[in-house]
Amino acid sequence: xxxxxxxxxxxxxxxxxxxxxxxxxxxxxxxxxxxxxxxxxxxxxxxxxxxxxxxxxxxxxxxxxxxxxxxxxxxxxxxxxxxxxxxxxxxxxxxxxxxxxxxxxxxxxxxxxxxxxxxxxxxxxxxxxxxxxxxxxxxxxxxxxxxxxxxxxxxxxxxxx
Numbered sequence: 001x002x003x004x005x006x007x008x009x010x011x012x013x014x015x016x017x018x019x020x021x022x023x024x025x026x027x028x029x030x031x032x033x034x035x036x037x038x039x040x041x042x043x044x045x046x047x048x049x050x051x052x053x054x055x056x057x058x059x060x061x062x063x064x065x066x067x068x069x070x071x072x073x074x075x076x077x078x079x080x081x082x083x084x085x086x087x088x089x090x091x092x093x094x095x096x097x098x099x100x101x102x103x104x105x106x107x108x109x110x111x112x113x114x115x116x117x118x119x120x121x122x123x124x125x126x127x128x129x130x131x132x133x134x135x136x137x138x139x140x141x142x143x144x145x146x147x148x149x150x151x152x153x154x155x156x157x158x159x160x161x
Contacts, residue, residue, distance in 0.1 A: 001083075002083045005083045005088065005119070005124070006081050006083060008124045009079075009081050009088055009090060009117055009124055010079055010081070012031055012124050012125070012126065013031075013076055013079070013090070013092060013113075013115070013126075014076070015027060015031050016028060016031040016032075016126060016129075017074040017075075017076055019031060020061060020065075020072065020074060021072050021074055023062075023065060023066055023154075025061075025066075028058060028061065029054050029055075029057075030125075031125060032054045032058075032126045033054070033120065033125045033126065033127045034053065034054050035052075035053060035054075035127075036052075036053065036054055036057060036125075036126055036127060036128065036129065037050065037051070037052055037127075037128045037129075037130075038050070038051045038056075038057045038128070038129050038130060039051075039128075039129070039130030039131075040130060040131065041111070041130075041131060041132055041133050042109070042133065042136060050130075067154075068100075068102070069100070069102045069152070069154055069155055070098065070099070070100050070101070070102075070154075071098070071099040071101065071152060071153070071154065072096065072097070072099075073096065073097045074094060074095075074096045075094070075095045076092040076093065076094050076113065077092070077093050077095075078091075078092065078093040079091070079092050080092075085119075086118060086119040087116065087117065087118055087119070087127075088116070088124075089114075089115065089116050089117070090113070090114075090115045090116075090117065091112055091113065091115075092112065092115070093110070093111075093112060093113075094109075094110060094111045094112065094113050094131060095108075095109070095110050096108070096109050096110075096111075099141075099149065099152075101149055101155060104140050104141045104142050105138060105139075105140060105141065106138065106139055106141050106144070107136065107137070107138045108136070108137050108138075109133055109134075109135060109136035109137065110133070110135055111131035111132060111133045111134055112131060112132065112134070113129060113130070113131045114128075114129075114130060114131065115127075115128060115129045115130075116128045116129075
């Protein structure tokens with residue numbers, strides 16, 4: 001078993017999600033092969049949608065999330081990874097939360113990611129990625145008694161970094 005590859009792929013997926021959540025678009029984009037295919041599905045986002053190429057995926061996420069006071073948290077667990085030389089497959093349980101603060105909306109969901117990976121010049125990257133929702137729910141933050149957003153990295157009331 002190629003434990004080094006397994007750990008590199010785990011770190012890759014975590015970096016992909018961290019780059020997305022922190023809106024670090026260069027970090028996020030660097031986790032993907034240039035010719036990646038991404039398939040995402042979300043009723044609230046008007047999806048499913050398919051994107052071809054790193055730039056298309058990064059541009060979509062940047063345009064959907066950047067500067068819009070939208071907070072995302074993506075947690076991936078239960079990886080099942082199979083390595084075969086310079087390629088691999090992986091399945092991950094995703095749980096995500098989206099707070100669209102300006103719209104008073106809280107979205108929660110879960111899905112299973114199915115990925116393929118490719119080692120290019122010694123570096124693992126995501127070659128295909130996508131998920132199908134197990135569930136997604138949304139509710140107005142106004143309907144949550146006592147709901148207060150006390151920290152938001154992207155809001156005007158945020159503490160300067």
